Amino acid sequence: MERAEPPNPGSVVVGCGVIGDVHANALAELARRGQGQGRLVGVVDVDRAKADAFGRRWNVPATDSLERALSWPDTRIAHVCTPSGLHAEVGMRAARAGAHVLVEKPIDVTLERADLLIQACRDAGVTLGVVSQHRFDPGFQELEAMAQQGLLGRLTLGEARVKWYRSQEYYASAPWRGTWELDGGGPLINQSIHYVDLLLALCGPVARVSAYTATAAHDLEVEDIAAAVLRFTSGATGTILASTAVFPGFPERLEISGTDGSAILEDGALTYVATRAMLGDIGSHGNPGAGRRAPPMHAPAPHEPPYGGRHTDQIADFIDAVSTGRPPVTTAEAGRAALAVVLAVYRAAATHREVALDDVEKAPPPLPRQGEAGWAVGAERRETNPHGVGGEGRPRLN
Numbered sequence: 044m045e046r047a048e049p050p051n052p053g054s055v056v057v058g059c060g061v062i063g064d065v066h067a068n069a070l071a072e073l074a075r076r077g078q079g080q081g082r083l084v085g086v087v088d089v090d091r092a093k094a095d096a097f098g099r100r101w102n103v104p105a106t107d108s109l110e111r112a113l114s115w116p117d118t119r120i121a122h123v124c125t126p127s128g129l130h131a132e133v134g135m136r137a138a139r140a141g142a143h144v145l146v147e148k149p150i151d152v153t154l155e156r157a158d159l160l161i162q163a164c165r166d167a168g169v170t171l172g173v174v175s176q177h178r179f180d181p182g183f184q185e186l187e188a189m190a191q192q193g194l195l196g197r198l199t200l201g202e203a204r205v206k207w208y209r210s211q212e213y214y215a216s217a218p219w220r221g222t223w224e225l226d227g228g229g230p231l232i233n234q235s236i237h238y239v240d241l242l243l244a245l246c247g248p249v250a251r252v253s254a255y256t257a258t259a260a261h262d263l264e265v266e267d268i269a270a271a272v273l274r275f276t277s278g279a280t281g282t283i284l285a286s287t288a289v290f291p292g293f294p295e296r297l298e299i300s301g302t303d304g305s306a307i308l309e310d311g312a313l314t315y316v317a318t319r320a321m322l323g324d325i326g327s328h329g330n331p332g333a334g335r336r337a338p339p340m341h342a343p344a345p346h347e348p349p350y351g352g353r354h355t356d357q358i359a360d361f362i363d364a365v366s367t368g369r370p371p372v373t374t375a376e377a378g379r380a381a382l383a384v385v386l387a388v389y390r391a392a393a394t395h396r397e398v399a400l401d402d403v404e405k406a407p408p409p410l411p412r413q414g415e416a417g418w419a420v421g422a423e424r425r426e427t428n429p430h431g432v433g434g435e436g437r438p439r440l441n
């Protein structure tokens with residue numbers, strides 16, 4: 044049982060990079076709203092110069108010592124914004140010091156470490172949340188309500204598509220990007236996990252996965268294309284398409300169909316909704332395109348931080364959760380479930396076999412290491428073999 048906090052608990056941002064700045068910005072936006080939420084009390088980065096610059100920017104104390112920041116009397120929430128493969132380690136240290144933990148997605152890059160983090164937070168009686176800010180997109184919330192009210196009927200097909208572009212320079216912009224060890228993979232775990240989470244929130248748990256991955260347009264040890272077919276435990280079918288190799292990139296997209304309707308979410312907005320209740324009799328051949336909606340024009344509000352301001356909603360929800368002792372909207376268990384599906388996709392692609400989610404639970408795939416057999420060399424077009432099992436690759440240098 045998590046303990047409730049006094050109102051407006053202080054936050055420390057751990058990891059002063061791209062997303063750390065979004066968290067600081069979101070806390071400042073909450074403070075500006077004057078509703079008793081949002082109090083950045085300090086920042087931490089192992090890179091002292093980055094921490095100092097960030098602290099100056101946000102006018103708060105800065106340190107390169109996590110333990111020091113956790114000992115500050117106002118520290119109640121740790122926002123873990125470090126590279127993904129360090130989330131559990133940093134989160135566990137924060138929990139053991141008694142801080143609530145809001146960890147960026149993914150929860151970590153292995154289920155073992157995710158479980159250690161979940162257990163550490165339980166043992167310490169602190170709240171653990173995993174960022175999945177698209178849960179707060181108005182279009183998703185409308186879609187979720189429609190599904191819950193049964194307007195789409197029994198869900199039969201769910202598709203998550205994140206077809207983005209990232210340059211080679213993006214991957215070179217920090218040493219952890221595009222590595223198995225610290226990024227956990229490529230666009231599947233990094234960019235598409237948001238929409239994997241949305242798919243699971245609507246369609247429920249996944250039972251089995253088949254998949255292909257490839258490294259098609261980058262010099263990377265991880266995939267830049269992943270294509271997976273899912274069977275949900277409900278019997279519904281699903282697909283995931285994740286890429287950072289699609290020029291020039293498309294808005295991310297979720298398509299959900301049920302026995303009585305379909306809806307399409309694009310870039311957080313519902314661009315298509317058609318239900319049997321709306322359309323009535325559609326004859327024997329249906330009515331393709333009947334529910335098309337004009338995409339809303341998005342005008343950013345003043346002070347709206349990047350990522351559409353949804354981090355602000357997510358952080359407000361987390362602060363309210365720790366203040367009242369209720370679970371946050373995106374729980375640790377939801378973050379873990381999305382990670383388990385991602386790991387099942389990697390395993391299915393590596394082994395060329397259908398993978399049951401239960402198998403991923405029983406024997407988590409080992410993290411591949413550079414130089415292990417099973418890696419391909421250079422930028423040649425190749426099929427990736429993330430776990431070095433049964434593939435065609437050869438050792439590769441980064």
Ligand SMILES: NC(=O)c1ccc[n+]([C@@H]2O[C@H](COP(=O)([O-])OP(=O)(O)OC[C@H]3O[C@@H](n4cnc5c(N)ncnc54)[C@H](O)[C@@H]3O)[C@@H](O)[C@H]2O)c1
Nearest residue numbers: 058059060061062063088089090124125126127147148217
């Ligand atoms: N929710 C989203 O939409 C979203 C968007 C971008 C990134 N992210 C996630 O945020 C995390 C960070 O991504 P980023 O793009 O900000 O990376 P980044 O490289 O810009 O920043 C990471 C920072 O963490 C620091 N760091 C590394 N190890 C540390 C440690 N042990 N303690 C303290 N600081 C440490 C680094 O020095 C760096 O400043 C990743 O897990 C990523 O998946 C989420």
